[in-house]
Amino acid sequence: MKIGIGNDHSALELKAEIIELLKEKGHEVVDYGTNSPESCDYPVYGEKVGRAVASGEVERGILICGTGLGVSIAANKVKGAYAALLSDIYSAKRARLSNDANIACMGAFTIGNKLREELTDAFLTNEFVPGCSSQPKVDAFREYEAAHQK
Ligand code: RB5
Numbered sequence: 558m559k560i561g562i563g564n565d566h567s568a569l570e571l572k573a574e575i576i577e578l579l580k581e582k583g584h585e586v587v588d589y590g591t592n593s594p595e596s597c598d599y600p601v602y603g604e605k606v607g608r609a610v611a612s613g614e615v616e617r618g619i620l621i622c623g624t625g626l627g628v629s630i631a632a633n634k635v636k637g638a639y640a641a642l643l644s645d646i647y648s649a650k651r652a653r654l655s656n657d658a659n660i661a662c663m664g665a666f667t668i669g670n671k672l673r674e675e676l677t678d679a680f681l682t683n684e685f686v687p688g689c690s691s692q693p694k695v696d697a698f699r700e701y702e703a704a705h706q707k
Pocket of ligand 1: 565599622623624626628
């Protein structure tokens with residue numbers, strides 16, 4: 558799978574670990590930055606990955622900052638980007654199965670190494686089933702988006 562990854566300065570180390578993990582599993586990774594330890598504004602990277610996923614440049618996105626909150630809020634401003642903040646395995650699966658989320662957000666300060674790996678795996682190995690019982694809910698937020706967002 559082609560995966561776009563982005564982060565702020567808080568998550569440089571974590572990004573390197575996740576990229577390694579993704580490549581080991583055979584994924585192609587596009588890095589949207591930042592790659593500098595200088596303090597930066599997380600909305601810039603949330604938007605970049607949001608746009609990359611929404612345009613189809615990459616299939617899924619992974620965004621990380623200190624808590625994962627800022628990048629998820631930023632990515633969700635992009636039409637066609639559906640970012641979910643992950644902190645437990647059940648929700649990571651449901652983000653795909655119930656919500657058809659296309660971006661996983663995680664916190665570098667809040668989640669341990671093993672959990673990050675399992676969250677990433679759960680997010681990438683579960684697929685939304687078109688026509689399932691969650692379809693009307695997903696359609697509803699897409700319809701809202703189509704009507705209200707440019
Ligand atoms: C650090 O700037 C921290 O505020 C940021 O990484 C993030 O946690 C914001 O949501």
